[in-house]
Amino acid sequence: MIAFHNVSKHYNDQKVLEDISFKIAPGELVSIVGRSGAGKSTIIRLLIGEEKPAKGRIIFGPHEVNRMLPSELPALRRKVGIVFQDFKLLPTKTAHENVAFALEVEGRSQPEIEELVPQMLDLVGLADKGHLFPHELSGGMKQRVAIARAMIHRPSVIIADEPTGNLDSYNADEIVKLLLKINELGTTLILATHSRDIVNKVKRRVITLDDGRIIKDDPHGDYIL
């Protein structure tokens, strides 16, 4: 269970989120939509403890994220897989090494890594591309590598922040399909986007943000953009 209770966030005098409250059940798929600067990315940063709210409580399973110590955050972040618009892959590592990196920092053994990484690359359709570097991959493939890396910890939640922003419509469709498949397997999916196409395709619960406030939370996929 993820819950935001009356959360506000300010940067200096500028209000970014104002009294936000919502709940996301395990296994749910929720799109958070809004124009640029509406507060979507701030919600993600607050959820993974990268920032602290000015007020309010953020609940992630048994944790109250806003009260967690810096030393407790890495364990929380391993329960969340994050996918970004710009992929955030390391250019000096191959696709295999990028995915393996997430397990290396966790302290997993090399045999375990060699077993898990090919499985995950296979799941995202890149079984034969593990040896390629990011500059040798298409945008869609890079995003698949990023998804594989996000999934490698078997997180209970995947957060995708504008995951199709840098992709053409074909690759965007493919990525959305992949994310839906991951959600069908039981992983909670939070999709932050300003793309109508994606939201229309997903047709699930949509939270609409405007100027740091929730202006609509519709379980059937209606939104205001």
Added chain:
Amino acid sequence: MATTFFRIIKFGFQNFARNGLLSATTVAILVMTLLVFNGLLMFGVISKSAIASLEDKIDISVYFSAGATEDQILSLEKALESLPEVKSADYISQDKALAIFKDRHKEDEAIAQALNELQANPLLASLNIKAQSPSQYQTIAGYLDSENLKGIIDNVTYGENRVVIDRLARIVDTLRGAGWLTTLLFAAVAILVTFNTIRLAIYSNREELGIMRLVGASNKFINGPYLVTGVIYGVLGGMISLTLAAPAIVLASPYVSIFIPEVSLANYLLVHLPQLIFYHLAVGVTLGSVSAMVAVRRYLKI
């Protein structure tokens, strides 16, 4: 746990290699600092031996007036030997002093003739006193200065020696102070350069660090490699500086021995090599790791 430890070390070496030129500069500065430190250690050895050698040559010679009887001198010798500060007191009678003098100048015809022409022995009886430690000569000199001995003592040769030794000790102290100051100055420069190198490494790795955080790397996994890099700088600095210093010490050794025969720097190096390796590594690693720790605390906000 062991896997994480080895990965932290691996990433530390990667940081070192990725910033090759900066790493080389940092190690060079650490080497210079440690060479100055090494010079200070050698200066300490030389000056300590030089002062010890000079101090070993100090004694107090008490010359007795012609009227002093042998009984009075022997009784003073006994009294002096009972003092805890006195290591030895050797009585040299007038006759013995003359015999020593004659032996010393047996090649000199003029002196031999002059002595033959003299009716009486012109030399005075004396006591040569050695103290347990150089600092105790002052106490012994004070004892000899007492009123009841003034009638039998002609003069005491202590003051002149002391002035020379004290002056030498002051020069050594000043040079040592200047040496420490230079070492500290170099250490400060080394810390700043290492700090800056680590800061630049953090800056150039910012993308990787962001991803590490994102995938849930622990704080020690993020910080650790930079501390390892600092330690690598220190270990390399220590090893290189000692590798450069050792042949220089061996080469300088015979020249130093000409001035101070008691000092053999080559021998000192041989005997104290394990300690010298430890000192160089300890100072190098301390400088490297402290700088890295400060840079990590300052620039790696987790």
